[in-house]
Amino acid sequence: MSLVAPVTVHKIIGESITESPDLLAVEEPLEIQLGFGPVTDRQQRSVSVTMRTPGHDEELGMGFLFTEGIIQRPSDIVSCRHCVQDSAKEGNVLRVELHPDVVVDWARLERNTFTSSSCGLCGKTTIEAVMALTAGPILSDFTVEPAILHTLPDHVREAQRAFAYTGGIHAAALFDADGKLLLVREDIGRHNALDKLIGAAFWQNWLPLSNYGVFLSGRIGVELVQKSWRAGVSMLAAVGAPSSLAVQMAQEAGMTVAGFVRDNRFNLYSEPSRVRLMQSA
Template sequence: MSLVAPVTIQKITGSSLIEVPDLLAVEEPLEIRLGFGPVDDRQQRSVAVTMRTPGHDEELAMGFLFTEGIIHKSTDVISCRHCVQDSAKEGNVMRVELNPDVVVDWSRLTRNTFTSSSCGLCGKTTIDAVMALTPGPIDADFLLEPAVLHALPDRVRETQRAFAYTGGIHAAALFDADGKLLLIREDIGRHNALDKLIGAAFWQNWLPLSQFGIFLSGRIGVELVQKSWMAGVPLLAAVGAPSSLAVQMAQEAGITMAGFVRNERFNLYNKPERVSLQQPLSV
């Protein structure tokens, strides 16, 4: 499947109209199914449906299952592939076969409902649920210069193939303390882009990501902090603003959070000691 889809649009400039070709970011549903249980009693269950931009679907499934606490290591997974038996859904259903020894705690998946802003959970409940899955606050020896953060928006934008065509797709990028970009994933959904990134790192046995930062092309919601915490990321930066609950969770996680990273500026919301500042902080 392609990341972009061609359309014809009516383009208005002042009172003039012209018909021109354009490209849109593709949005398609992806159903994630689990195959689980002992060898003599295998079962199948659908665990999630997410709207995503096709591509790196295996990584998306792995990242989702890892950050939800369903899988913990690569040996938990026997295979991950698209289902092809239903031609109407070909390419939009991903089946993940778990090792027979993996015991699935289905109650953990109910926590995923907190990603909705109208779910009714309070901030403390949300954070407590995530803390139950993590080893505790992140204590990583990670330090970078402000110039590294200043350079990230342009460097990431240069690599965003789909964004260059559509202007409507998010990116998540993994970088080291010197600003080297190691992985970049794109998707119409911010959480999907991050799941793909974490899923790729999961496959390569890079987790926990204690010596790397993650850069996001949009705002920082609490679900993005949760996923980063699960992956052991010490620094999370973004072009946009964080929410109040995102900052609260980052504080509990020991994650350095930088928002509004653009135009040679950024705001630090907690753990500023991971950014090497030449002058003391003032209020």
């Protein structure tokens, strides 16, 4: 599947109208299925359906399963591939076969999957649930100079192939202390872009990501902090603003959060010591 789809638009400039070809970001559902259980009693269960931009689906599936605490290491996965149930779902069903020794805690999955801002959990309960999946506060010597953060928006934008064509797709990028981009993943969904990034790092045995930062092209919601904490990310930077609960969770995680990273400025909301050479106004 392609990341973009052609469309004809009517452009209005002043009082004139013209037809013009354009490109849109593709949005398709992805159903993630699990095969699990002992060899003598294998079972199958659908765990998630998410609207995503096709591409790096295996990384998306692994990132989701890791951040939700279902898998811990690459060896937990026997296979991860698309399956075809009918022609209408071709390419939109991902089957992940788990090692027979992996025990899935379905109750914990249901408690810790935050699907909407109206899920009914208070901030304290949300943070406690995430803490149960982590090793505690992030301990890291990772630091960057302000100039590194200032360069990230342009560098990530240059690496966004799909955004260049559509203007309607999010990115998550992994960067080191020198500002080098190690991984960039795109998706119409902010959460999916981060899951793809974490899934790629997970499969390459890079976790925990305590010596790296992650840059996001949108705002920072609590779910993005949750996923980053699970992956051990020490710094989360974004073009947009964080929510109050995102900052509260980042403080508990010992994670640096930088918002409004654009136009040669940014705000620090937690753990400011990871940004070097700062001057007080």
